[in-house]
Amino acid sequence: MELSYILNELGEDRELYFNAVAPPIIQTSNFACKTVAEMREMLKNESDVYFYTRGNNPTITILEKKMAALEGAEHAIAFGSGIAAVSAAVLSQVKAGDHVVCVKKPYSWTNTLMKSFLPRFGVEVTMVDGTDASNYKNALKPNTTLLYLESPNSFTFELQDIEAIVAIARAHNCSTIIDNSFATPLYQNPLAMGVDLVVHSCTKYIGGHSDVMGGIICGKYETINKIFVQEYMTLGAVLDPHAAWLLIRGLRTLPVRMDRIAASTRKVVEYLSQHPKVEQILSPFIENNPQYELAQKQMRSNTGQFTITLKTDDIAKIDLFCDSLKHFLMAASWGGHESLIYPVAASYNTGNYKSSLPFNMIRFFIGLEDPDYLIKDLEQALRKV
Incomplete structure (x- = not known):
């Protein structure tokens, strides 16, 4: 898919909104139903319809389609901040009794999530020097379910060998998540290297104007849909339509x-x-x-x-x-x-x-x-x- 098409056309069904060049901000909390039967069907499949903006919203959908395409993903889901996306992605892959291997010195609030928050709910975390992929392998335990990467990582910018760590994860039936905020989808595509979920702080390069916050998770449709019905809808860290519109504006340039x-x-x-x-x-x-x-x-x-x-x-x-x-x-x-x-x-x-x-x-x-x-x-x- 051509980059220019993704940034300027994908998801923008202009004939649905008076052929406006810029998409509208659908600033609504609710979407009305004409009949009880229609509402019943929407409630059965809220992940694929517009029923309540805490779930889906047309302006936010445009952003999600573009970000998914940029990362080469089947689907994406937007959040109100980068750490909200990181947290939802991580929580979707762990439960009490599980073990996570995480790169040392990640983004500060990711560090807090790993060291302070997850242990409160019975999830053990081991932090490793990610410059050597074998450190991930050596830290594995029988209950390890997730390997977390941030490449390059915050402040000191060490890289992890993404393909090598993905191979370790697959050999031990673990999932992988990477924070790709540093590189943007233009300069690095971890899904093409086998990573399961890619997260971004859209507050950074995606927005590009220091006037909006947001986050996104990109991955397979089935995985993103599970996050939608669990972590996304339950925790409610949603992106508002105006913020989505600003992030779409940022993507143009x-x-x-x-x-x-x-x-x-x-x-x-x-x-x-x-x-x-x-x-x-x-x-x-x-x-x-x-x-x-x-x-x-x-x-x-x-x-x-x-x-x-x-x-x-x-x-x-x-x-x-x-x-x-x-x-x-x-x-x-x-x-x-x-x-x-x-x-x-x-x-x-x-x-x-x-x-x-x-x-x-x-x-x-x-x-x-x-x-x-x-x-x-x-x-x-x-x-x-």
Whole structure:
């Protein structure tokens, strides 16, 4: 299926809404039935009809069809946030007494889900270094049901060998889930490598404008439908129609934005890699990265995130560098039009430093600004370190 068709035409039955170029926001909670018999039939098969927006909604359906097609999936289901999608996907694959193997250092709230939430309900979790696929195999137990991946994972961007871990999972009758938010469906397609469920934080690149939150799960129709009737309908972490409309809008420009972001990021990384005050750069697509070949095998391009370590152990200098940047916003998340930093030092409190990451580490996201504009800003800030 052609990318342009997916982004601009798939799911958009314009003749049903006055041939409007932009789809309408069907801002309704209910859909009326004409007869008792019609309502009865809808209640029998709510996953395939429009009955109540906590289940299905036409605007949200357009988004789900597009995301499923982008990931090469049979079906998709949208949620109100990325962690809602992650949580529903994981909960759909486990029960009390099961065991999960999860990559170390995932997204912070995924980490909370694995370490604090699941154990409350009798699900054991083992966190492993995912850079070596054998660590997943060595962590398996007779009650292991799920292997969870996030490749590249948050902040330090280690990769997992997706095909190798899928082979381990299949050999031991386990399911696999991967968070593909970093790469987007344009640059990595884990379902084609055998993964069972792909999740995204649509808040990031899919939305692209830092003005909407959302999440999605992509997979086989039968699996997604089971999530619909269980975790989705029960927990109610649904996406609202206006948010879906904003995410559809974001998809229109996804290829153009990603091309620009990737090119600008390469230029900024090249500048920083030669700067004497930068100790290290963490990015899958730097040639001295030991996983560089794996990145080229699994992904089609770099994206906008990388992390640097400043060559100083003086937290005051790190604060000064970050505070001196004029054109990088200091904020959580990433994927919008604006460039961002997230310093580990922000979580530093005297006598109460809890992060496992060094405090001279700073995560960057490069947005749509001119890269030379950003480099000039970095130059003046680095002079103060």
